[in-house]
Amino acid sequence: MNNYIYIAVMALVSYTIRILPLTLIRKPIRNRFIQSFLYYVPYVTLAVMTFPAIIHATQTPISGAVALAAGIIAAWLGAGLFPVSVICCALVFVIEIFV
Numbered sequence: 001m002n003n004y005i006y007i008a009v010m011a012l013v014s015y016t017i018r019i020l021p022l023t024l025i026r027k028p029i030r031n032r033f034i035q036s037f038l039y040y041v042p043y044v045t046l047a048v049m050t051f052p053a054i055i056h057a058t059q060t061p062i063s064g065a066v067a068l069a070a071g072i073i074a075a076w077l078g079a080g081l082f083p084v085s086v087i088c089c090a091l092v093f094v095i096e097i098f099v
Contacts, residue, residue, distance in 0.1 A: 051068070054067070054068050055068065058092050058096065059096050060095070060096060060099050062095065062099060063091070063092045063095035063096050063099065064092065066091055066092075066095055067087075067088040067089075067091045067092045067095075068088070070087055070088060070091050071084045071085075071087065071088045074087050
């Protein structure tokens, strides 16, 4: 029975978080700070979920950190998604052989 209560409370909280902004904010947001904050929220949320997983998905955190750094550098230099992923996977494979 407690599980149903937990699920109901969780659903209510999730629904409330999504509905309150729609009902309370009716005019367009003109404040530049709030606009930029809301613009970057999805990117920050994705980064917060992804970066720890990159480090901890490998057998050693060192290989994950090196692959992350190499991927950032490769992407910064203009490599596409597939070459970046191949570079990162190859680095993890090689580092975990020697470590």
